[in-house]
Amino acid sequence: MRKQAPYYRQTWAAINLDAIHHNVSSYYQFLKKEREIMAVVKADGYGHGAIQVAEEALAAGATWLGVALLEEAIELRQAGIKAPILLMGYLANEYFSIAQSYDVSITITDIESFIDIEKYISAEHSALRFHLKIDTGMGRLGLWEEEQLDTFISLYKKYTQRSHPNLMWEGIFTHFATADERDQSFLERQISKFNEYVARLQQEKITVPYIHLSNSAGIFRTEALQYANLVRLGISMYGLYPSANVREELPFQLQEAFTLHTKLSLVKKVDSHVGISYGLTYRTKKEEWIGTLPIGYADGWDRNLSNASYVLIQGKRFPIVGRICMDQLMVRLDQEYSRDTPVTLIGKQGDQEIKIDDIANTLNTINYEIPCKLAKRVPRMYYKESQNEKQ
Ligand SMILES: Cc1ncc(COP(=O)(O)O)c(C=O)c1O
Incomplete structure (x- = not known):
């Protein structure tokens, strides 16, 4: 490889x-x-x-x-x-x-x-x-x-x-x-x-x-x-x-090849009624844990997913809150998580899954467009389950 x-x-x-x-x-x-x-x-x-x-x-x-x-x-x-x-x-x-x-x-x-x-x-x-x-x-x-x-x-x-x-x-x-x-x-x-x-x-x-x-x-x-x-x-x-x-x-099943991941870069407790991100389009309803993720629309994570989509952390689903920025976005968490905790944007964690089709539906487009638009600056890692290794 x-x-x-x-x-x-x-x-x-x-x-x-x-x-x-x-x-x-x-x-x-x-x-x-x-x-x-x-x-x-x-x-x-x-x-x-x-x-x-x-x-x-x-x-x-x-x-x-x-x-x-x-x-x-x-x-x-x-x-x-x-x-x-x-x-x-x-x-x-x-x-x-x-x-x-x-x-x-x-x-x-x-x-x-x-x-x-x-x-x-x-x-x-x-x-x-x-x-x-x-x-x-x-x-x-x-x-x-x-x-x-x-x-x-x-x-x-x-x-x-x-x-x-x-x-x-x-x-x-x-x-x-x-x-x-x-x-x-x-x-x-x-x-x-x-x-x-x-x-x-x-x-x-x-x-x-x-x-x-x-x-x-x-x-x-x-x-x-x-x-x-x-x-x-x-x-x-x-x-x-x-x-x-x-x-x-189709008389046989296909296997999706593409998943997308990141890690929490900051987690903080925010007071009630605090606005998050450009335009303050999201306001905390009570004291909330807010996480920052190092992915944004310059990575191809469409700005129309702002306040409209989810990520997976430790097998749980958390909403994207506030506007997606060029390089970062914020999510509302249910508790404190440590920095560098893995986050899945496309793929499975436990019994939860976010499929490319889910993202395409939210964006009112076709699945073809989602991986195509993921920017070059997002590195692609290749692995084979049979070898059980990421290279
Ligand atoms: C000429 C041509 N052939 C084949 C394909 C593959 O189509 P699909 O991705 O729907 O299998 C394309 C893709 O758009 C195409 O433009």
Whole structure:
């Protein structure tokens, strides 16, 4: 396991790599090896740490990695990761040769980026590998009219008829907009639209090695599709469900990998009617024990959790009181606790638990956003339950 940089603060996220392993290998078994898994590790592995998650996912059966930015792909390569990487987002043509030099597959998101692609391909590196994105209803990136595929195919044929195009059509894919919802009618429309693109390729006798559609929510809804041979697994690899429906329908359980911890930095007894923090939005109702924690909104602990959320100390739940500051926040305690007593902001203590979903619900957002927004200055610690050690 990789060594951590030294750190001095008492706030950290602990990432359970066994949970990542469990989640990926559960999908691997579910897919019966008929489809490969792309572990989606964009946005620094949804805030969990891209390199560590990528290594664990690959050890658990994933064969591909998915990122949004070329910078993210380069970080993985510089860490020595050799697995195929797909850059799923837009990349300006002028950087295509850099993707080639790092052996990163790119996504072609429109005809325009393909028209004069030859100008941007370097002859010095191995072929520029690309996946063509089809917009079947997400409204984001990709070809959105079938006629565009005809134009695309004729351009592709023109390039490949030349002697050394140094270009490889490696995949075609789409992305679902509503796979996590119970009503699957729009999902089915997206699939049938995509089917038409795939059929068109078959008519033209163009074989691309990878055809993929599914995100976490779509995986078990697209089993019947014979041609799909890769899935893009994001949120569920981290142990989070894309929606309550998916939680009910998924035939196996996921394990949440991410927990968040800190320690009390000060505990004091405060008189009745004393205001706490900026704006004095909380006032003690009687003599109260108030604890200060070294975590704030600059760490990504959203200011909207002020007077609205909880922490766990010695298996008990205590409210955040007053406004969350940039680096600190205050909690109301039931008694005196010593300085440095451990505090859990996400995770379990005894029979109490604060889940990422609880925080997301309080903030009226989705679970994806919570670990993603946890700032870089919160160190990530990695452990394996099987090794029973924190490194
Ligand atoms: C193109 C693409 N594929 C796959 C994923 C993974 O989705 P999820 O995290 O819902 O599994 C994402 C994430 O947003 C994505 O943008």
